[in-house]
Amino acid sequence: KQEVTQIPAALxxxxxxxLVLNCSFTDSAIYNLQWFRxxxxxxxxxxxxxxxxxxxxxSGRLNASLDKSSGRSTLYIAASQxxxxxxxxxxxxGNTPLVFGKGTRLxxxx
Amino acid sequence: GAVVSQHPSWVICKSGTSVKIECRSLxxxxxxxxxxxxxxxxxxxxxxxxxxxxxxxxxxxxxKDKFLINHASLTLSTLTVTSAHPEDSSFYICSARVAxxxxIQYFGAGTRLxxx
Numbered sequence: 476k477q478e479v480t481q482i483p484a485a486l487x488x489x490x491x492x493x494l495v496l497n498c499s500f501t502d503s504a505i506y507n508l509q510w511f512r513x514x515x516x517x518x519x520x521x522x523x524x525x526x527x528x529x530x531x532x533x534s535g536r537l538n539a540s541l542d543k544s545s546g547r548s549t550l551y552i553a554a555s556q557x558x559x560x561x562x563x564x565x566x567x568x569g570n571t572p573l574v575f576g577k578g579t580r581l582x583x584x585x
Numbered sequence: 586g587a588v589v590s591q592h593p594s595w596v597i598c599k600s601g602t603s604v605k606i607e608c609r610s611l612x613x614x615x616x617x618x619x620x621x622x623x624x625x626x627x628x629x630x631x632x633x634x635x636x637x638x639x640x641x642x643x644x645x646x647x648x649k650d651k652f653l654i655n656h657a658s659l660t661l662s663t664l665t666v667t668s669a670h671p672e673d674s675s676f677y678i679c680s681a682r683v684a685x686x687x688x689i690q691y692f693g694a695g696t697r698l699x700x701x
Contacts, residue, residue, distance in 0.1 A: 506688040518591075518678060518694035564628065568688045572619045573680070577628040 477502045481565055481576035488555055489584050496550040496579045498565030503546050510539050510550050511564040513578070519564065523550070555583045588612055589681050591693025598669055599701055606664045606696045608679030615681035618662040619690065620654060623676040635662050669700040 478501045488494050498508070507526045511519040523532045523539040525548070531540040538551040552559060562580045566573040588611040598604050608618055616637050621629040633654050635641040641654035651673075653665040662681075666673055676697050680690040 516676075516697065519692045521692075524689070566629075568690070572631050572634060573690050574631075575621075575628045580626075 477505075477567060477569055477571060477574045479565055479567055479574050479576035481563075481579050483579060484577065485580040485582075487582040487584060490555060490557060492555050492583075493551070493553050494555055494581070496552070496563050496565075496581070498548040498550070498576055500546045500548075500567045500574075502569060503543050505543060505567045505569045507568045508539075508541055508548050509566045509568070509573070510537075510548075511566065513562045513564055515562075522563075552581075555581075557583045557585045559583050587683060587691045589615075589679065589691045589693040591679050591696055593696060594694060595697045595699075597699045597701065600670055601668055603665055603667045604669055604698060606666075606677055606679070606698075608662045608664070608681065608693050610660045610681045610691075613681075613683050614659040615662075615683065616659060617682045618656060619680045619682075620652075620662075620664050621678045621680070623678065623695075629678060632664075666698065669698070671700045674698055674700045 480499045482497045509524045510522045525532045525541040536553040541548045560583050562578040564578045565576045590609045592607045618635050620632045622632050623629045631644050632647045633641045633643045635654045635656035637656050637659050643649045656662040678695040680692045
């Protein structure tokens, strides 16, 4: 059964800092991995989707990498801003519906 | 494209009543839809998978008689929480797969259920 773990559970950084969020998964037989953003009490916003054949995806200040063989992904956020404060969820798609990690709660302090 | 609409966004009900949540794919056909539940500060946990025209498949520990799922058309799935209790208060999110594109899910905005 696929399990997804995200570290750290919470992170607080000053504005302008670059940061890395980590995601690991137990079953490397995945088709893709997605990073989502969730604001308090809100739904999910898809940030980046990496297909299993890809190594990374970039969107603006966000860069996600995928190492399928080791079961790891990272989300790199450059020059963080207070508006980046949210919970970031990692989810993997395999032969089952998306399996989510518990998320990393990010606070960017102005 | 690939928009999923979920309604209502927020509902408050009395204990013992039933609540229906709708999930619609607005611009595509969704042969498969999923229902997730999220408790505060927890991750999304899959409750059930519904396929159009057939019975839903429930995850272990989810009461099928309590959480009734109907997927009568290619664009609509409903989740009915029957005889709701305060412990059913949670954030419910649906997602849908585009027919033929089976490894990508699109998500609704979620429904916050508060049972008094």
